[in-house]
Amino acid sequence: xxxxxxxxxxxxxxxxxxxxxxxxxxxxxxxxxxxxxxxxxxxxxxxxxxxxxxxxxxxxxxxxxxxxxxxxxxxxxxxxxxxxxxxxxxxxxxxxxxxxxxxxxxxxxxxxxxxxxxxxxxxxxxxxxxxxxxxxxxxxxxxxxxxxxxxxxxxxxxxxxxxxxxxxxxxxxxxxxxxxxxxxxxxxxxxxxxxxxxxxxxxxxxxxxxxxxxxxxxxxxxxxxxxx
Amino acid sequence: xxxxxxxxxxxxxxxxxxxxxxxxxxxxxxxxxxxxxxxxxxxxxxxxxxxxxxxxxxxxxxxxxxxxxxxxxxxxxxxxxxxxxxxxxxxxxxxxxxxxxxxxxxxxxxxxxxxxxxxxxxxxxxxxxxxxxxxxxxxxxxxxxxxxxxxxxxxxxxxxxxxxxxxxxxxxxxxxxxxxxxxxxxxxxxxxxxxxxxxxxxxxxxxxxxxxxxxxxxxxxxxxxxxxxxxxxxxxxxxxxxxxxxxxxxxxxxxxxxxxxxxxxxxxxxxxxxxxxxxxxxxxxxxxxxxxx
Numbered sequence: 001x002x003x004x005x006x007x008x009x010x011x012x013x014x015x016x017x018x019x020x021x022x023x024x025x026x027x028x029x030x031x032x033x034x035x036x037x038x039x040x041x042x043x044x045x046x047x048x049x050x051x052x053x054x055x056x057x058x059x060x061x062x063x064x065x066x067x068x069x070x071x072x073x074x075x076x077x078x079x080x081x082x083x084x085x086x087x088x089x090x091x092x093x094x095x096x097x098x099x100x101x102x103x104x105x106x107x108x109x110x111x112x113x114x115x116x117x118x119x120x121x122x123x124x125x126x127x128x129x130x131x132x133x134x135x136x137x138x139x140x141x142x143x144x145x146x147x148x149x150x151x152x153x154x155x156x157x158x159x160x161x162x163x164x165x166x167x168x169x170x171x172x173x174x175x176x177x178x179x180x181x182x183x184x185x186x187x188x189x190x191x192x193x194x195x196x197x198x199x200x201x202x203x204x205x206x207x208x209x210x211x212x213x214x215x216x217x218x219x220x221x222x223x224x225x226x227x228x
Numbered sequence: 229x230x231x232x233x234x235x236x237x238x239x240x241x242x243x244x245x246x247x248x249x250x251x252x253x254x255x256x257x258x259x260x261x262x263x264x265x266x267x268x269x270x271x272x273x274x275x276x277x278x279x280x281x282x283x284x285x286x287x288x289x290x291x292x293x294x295x296x297x298x299x300x301x302x303x304x305x306x307x308x309x310x311x312x313x314x315x316x317x318x319x320x321x322x323x324x325x326x327x328x329x330x331x332x333x334x335x336x337x338x339x340x341x342x343x344x345x346x347x348x349x350x351x352x353x354x355x356x357x358x359x360x361x362x363x364x365x366x367x368x369x370x371x372x373x374x375x376x377x378x379x380x381x382x383x384x385x386x387x388x389x390x391x392x393x394x395x396x397x398x399x400x401x402x403x404x405x406x407x408x409x410x411x412x413x414x415x416x417x418x419x420x421x422x423x424x425x426x427x428x429x430x431x432x433x434x435x436x437x438x439x440x441x442x443x444x445x446x447x448x449x450x451x452x453x454x455x456x457x458x459x460x461x462x463x464x465x466x467x468x469x470x471x472x473x474x475x476x477x478x479x480x481x482x483x484x485x486x487x488x489x490x491x492x493x494x495x496x497x498x499x500x501x502x503x504x505x506x507x508x509x510x511x512x513x514x515x516x517x518x519x520x521x
Binding site for chain 2: 005015016108111118119120164
C-alpha cells in the first residue's frame with residue numbers, strides 16, 4: 001500500500017515535470033525586432049526593370065470569411081498588379097506575419113483559389129533559376145471557366161524558403177526548438193493566361209526583375225537565403 | 229476481493245484517494261491544452277465534436293473504474309515508465325512547439341504508461357477502448373486534411389451531378405461549382421464530408437463497443453462500411469441541398485445548409501449503419517439456424 005502510494009506520487013511528479021518542461025521549451029523570442037519591422041509597401045518597389053503598378057486589376061483574395069480569419073493571423077498583406085512595356089500583367093500578392101503558425105495554411109493558393117470557385121488543375125514543385133540562385137517554388141494552374149491562371153508561389157519561414165506541409169512545420173521547429181519565434185511570408189505571383197508555359201516564363205522574368213530591384217536585405221526577407 | 233471491487237467500500241475510497249497525485253498531474257498537463265482547444269479549434273464547425281469525444285473518453289474510463297480501484301494483479305514498471313516518459317516528452321514538444329497532434333496524441337502513451345506502471349497489463353487491457361478513442365480527440369493534421377478535402381469534394385460534386393442529371397435535372401458542373409437552373413452552388417470544404425467521416429467513425433466504434441459483438445467478422449464488416457456509408461450520406465446531403473435550392477430558392481437552400489442538412493446527413497448515415505447491423509445480425513442468425521439443421 002505504502003509502496004503503491006509512492007508509485008502514484010512519482011507519476012504525478014513526472015507529470016508536473018512534463019508540464020514544466022513544456023513551459024521552458026516554449027519559444028518566446030520573436031526573431032524580428034521592432035526596429036527592423038517589415039513594411040511590404042516600401043519593400044517592394046513600385047517600379048523595376050520595365051514593370052510598374054497597374055491599378056486596373058486586383059489579384060484574387062481569399063473570400064471574406066477567410067479574410068476575417070486572415071486578419072487575425074497576418075500583420076500585413078500586399079496585393080498589386082504590375083504591367084510591363086508590352087502591356088503584359090503579373091499579379092503579386094504577399095502575406096506576412098511576424099509569428100509563424102499553422103494558420104499560414106489559410107493563405108495557401110491551393111486552398112484560397114478553390115475557395116473562390118477555381119479548380120486547381122495542376123500542382124508542381126519547381127525550381128526558379130534566378131541570378132541569385134535557385135528558388136524552390138510551387139506552380140499551380142488554377143481555372144475558373146474561361147479564366148486560366150498559372151500561379152507561382154513560395155513560402156518563407158524565418159530566413160529559409162520552404163514548401164508547405166511537413167517541410168514547413170520542420171522549418172518552424174528549427175526556430176522553435178531554439179526558443180525563437182520565426183516570422184513567415186507567402187509570396188505569390190500569377191497571371192491570367194491560356195499559355196501556361198508562357199505565363200511561367202513571364203512570371204520568372206517579373207520575379208527576376210523584382211529581386212534585382214530590391215536591396216540585398218529585403219531580397220533575403222522576400223526570398224530567403226537560397227541557392228547557396 | 230468482491231468488497232474491493234466496490235468503489236464505495238472504505239478500501240475503494242482509499243484506493244481512489246491514492247490516484248490523486250496522478251489526477252492532479254493529468255490536470256496540470258491537460259487543462260491548459262483543452263482550455264486552449266475550447267477557445268480555438270473546438271469552436272470551429274470542423275472540430276465541434278472535440279468536447280463530445282473527450283466526454284466519451286472520460287465516460288468509458290469511468291465505466292471501467294473498477295479496474296483502477298482493485299489492487300493490481302501485477303505491474304509492468306519497465307514498459308510503463310518508458311511509455312509515460314515518452315508520452316511526456318512528446319507532450320512537451322507538442323505543447324511548446326504548437327504541434328497539437330503531439331500534444332493531444334501524447335495522452336495515449338501517458339495514460340497507457342500510467343496503467344502499466346500501476347495496474348499492469350491487465351489494467352491496460354481493461355481500458356484499451358478509451359485509449360484507442362483518443363485517436364478521435366486528435367485534430368487531423370493540416371496536411372492530411374488538405375490532401376483529402378479536395379479530391380473528396382471533387383468526387384462528391386461529380387457523383388451528385390451525375391445522379392441529378394440522370395434524374396432529369398438541368399444541372400451542370402464546373403469543378404466544384406454546381407449550376408442548377410438559375411442557381412450556382414459552391415461545394416465548400418465543409419461539404420467534402422471529411423468531418424462526417426471522422427465523427428461517424430467515432431460513433432460507429434462507440435456503437436460497436438456498446439453492442440460488444442463477439443464475432444470479428446461482424447465487427448469488421450461494420451468498421452469497413454463506416455467510411456463508404458459516410459461518403460454516400462454526404463452525396464445525399466449535397467443532392468438534397470441542390471434540390472432544395474432548385475425547387476424552393478437560394479435562400480431556403482442556404483438556411484437549410486447550416487441548420488438541417490448536417491443533421492440529416494448524420495441521421496441518414498446512422499440509419500444506414502443500423503440497417504447494415506440489422507442485416508448482418510439477421511444473416512448470422514439465419515446462417516446459424518441453417519447450420520443447426
